[in-house]
Amino acid sequence: MADPQLAPVVIGGGDRDRRFARALIYVGGAILVVAALAAVFAPLLSKWGPTEIDPAGTLATPGGAHLLGTDGNGMDVWSRVLHAARIDLGIAVCAVALAVVVGTLLGLLAGYLGGWVDDVLMRIVDIFQAFPTFILALAVAALLGDGFGNLVLTIAAVNAPAYARLVRAEVRTLREMAYIEAAKTSGASMFGILWRHLLPNSLTPVRVIAPLNCGWAMLTLAGLSFLGLGVTVPTAEWGSMISLGTSDVVAGRWWTSVPPGLALLVCVLGFSLLGEGLQERADAKRR
Amino acid sequence: MLDIEDLSVVIRRPGRQVAALSNVSFSVAPGEVVGLVGESGGGKSMVARAIVGMLPSGSHATGRVGFDGADVLRMDAAALAKHRGRGAAICFQNPRGALSPTRTVGRQLIDRLVTHQGMSGDRAVESAAELFASVGIRNPGQRLRAYPHELSGGMAQRVMISLAAGCAPSLLIADEPTTGLDVTLTAEILRQFRHAADTDGRGVLLISHDLASIAEVCDRVVVLYAGTVVETGPAAKVLREPAHPYTRALLRSVPDVGGGRVVATAGGMPLLTAAPHDCPFAPRCAHATDVCRTTRPETEKLADGWSLACFHPQEAPLSVVNAEKSDNAATEAGRIVLRVEDAHVVYRSRFGSGGHHALRGVSLELRTGETLGVVGESGCGKSTLAKLIMGLVEPSAGAVAVAGKDVRKRSRVERTRAQMVFQDPIGSLSPRRTVADSIAEPLRAAKVSTADRARRVEAALGRMELDDSILTRYPHELSGGQAQRIGIARALVGEPDLIVFDEPTSALDVTVQAQILEVIADVAADAGHGSVFISHDLATVRGFADRVVVLYLGRVVEEGPVDEVFDHPRHPYTRALLGSAPRLGATRAADVQLVKDLDEADAATGCALAARCPFVTDTCRSQEQTLQPYGESRAACWRVPELPALIGKSDS
Structure with a gap:
């Protein structure tokens, strides 16, 4: 027998990655839940309407009647920051959802059918991806004009090609799998193979990328609005609020631009943490 | 030299705990080849990891891994680095994955020699070439400059051995060194390990799930079950007259080319969460009594160097039950369900011309109630033939008809007339579909009503001896055998009219393989359909095929009734295959040895085997060989009548 006095040898590590992933998902998720609640209950959380002008004065300092003061037009900053969450979160999430649906559909077809369908679709994707994302968004936004629907279309258009590529690559691997051959030999139709087997299995990477993408979409929207191509005053939107407030900062009036900036930062961070956490969890599972 | 004493490893992770090894003790002496056998999950790889000090994170290890007086478990980083280089070196299961893909194999070997042996550059190049030659690599100078992807599996495994042996370790560990290699290569690779022990006086630890293949080269065998050593002893004793019921079950599960019957043992290996307080094999054991279920048997000495942990040691030598052949009277009356006529398949490369000629003129015919075995080494076109029959690849010439219908002109319902069972059991089930959904897939295509579908799925499940509760599960929740x-x-x-089994058991553990083979034998005996059974393992085919075809580089080289082909092989290739197939009982020396590896052979003109055949003449090199009748079989070799004399001559 071995010497009983020898202590057991312990090799550390274990489950750190998994716990880390879970923490990221919880923190990111919590931020987003708070942001969503703020957006939904914005009218209850503020005394003033987002476009209501306080006749008592413009550029009022924070405190008093206005929690975060008023902007150059005499509108309540706190109320506008809350109401802007509806536009920013709404457009970002809708646009990414649309991009996922369209991109996945194109990717499925291109990946499974191959041949000329693949060639044509992928060349179109190439054209989209040949431009820097933001420049492309500027061009599309200028073409379509503003408004909720058009902005969703603009941001979806610049993001969909990435999903098409992602899903196509996934499908090209999956279609060689034994279970796809098994489905074929079981007499499954093309639609059946695409819908029942390839679609559910090719969405794994999409699930990880989509939350991250929502954060980028918000930045794109804010950027467009900052440049005057997205949501315009008087509608409350963080990007346009920052744009309006830039000149105030020089004069020491930080409250018109810093709060919307922070709101944007926190929401993007929430999406990033959530996406990062999902990525980590997927990696931990694979190990 | 290596002396493992009372080694226990428990892996603790949040939410689960696995007792990977429980009180394992054994030793390896210099010049000795020890086989470590058992099914996957038994703890074989964990032993290897413990010896090289690479236990996974979360491990709690107790006991001692003694190596030349030191304890590997308690070595510091510097001592471990030295131990891994000069003390114990490991050959991994997947040699191509373990070699760095962007550096030449010579570079990788020379680096090791310089680091661990302190050789100068020139001296290292010289001894690298010597090492390559010593493991049977031809043209060592040229091979040193090869990248891993340019090597065949067998060649890569030889490089791995030279890498491990290059640091002159006192112990060489090989983790499943021949899994995935063809039979003709397996024997050759195992000889290299025996050679390392005999000439260099190294200790060798051969880890394998395949008892039959390592039986011939080992001095001693250690049998692991659920992390415990159940039997240790001289190879000859343990393999011929095993005393532990698990060792006996393991041996009886191995199909035998000689035609011995496989006896399956029900159940699977338990995953222990703590060191057992009973005999872990008791639930599956036919000899188990109450004492087995309450007390863990002590390891007791049976004879010199032979010990086991069992309350009821068995004594009788393992008898071989010869399978009684079912009468094939029904075969004659069956209708033809598969006809392949002179089929060729060429995989065109996407860029430029050229391509790979996977099948070169194969003709087959199969009737209901009949089972056709298809055997050959990897790359011979077995899987292409399966895909061709299933309509997954198109013939570039020739025709394939299932149930009288050309496979290219079938409707969706007609496609379901031929069904296939795949090599990867879990991978062939859609990961996000339930079991019920997967089984019903062919019925969906045939437009069977939902109620009828459920009834038929349950009936099929019942025949597989599976419970209804499995229907709502997903593939990742299934064991390989269940899947x-x-x-x-x-x-x-x-x-269906036709079922194609494409290597259905090669991904399974031995005892599970035996269970599945029993199920398949039962299914294949149905009079309603014909079966094609494809395998690289000759022994599994022998069990229940009526006829067998031997494929070599896309051609049928021999064809005939199964007993005739196995007992009286005609073609030199069939002889070589059968000769190198591992056998548990009497070891049969190969009467034909092929002279090169498959990848070096060229099949452009003449006989496909010409480059490897020891009996080759100019006629063979220039003339395409066609199947000629010899007795009950047909073989594609004109020298068949002369072969017995030629083989006799080469023996003397």
């Missing part, structure tokens, strides 16, 4: 039963149920459910 393969689901795969067979899916093939059966639509009552």
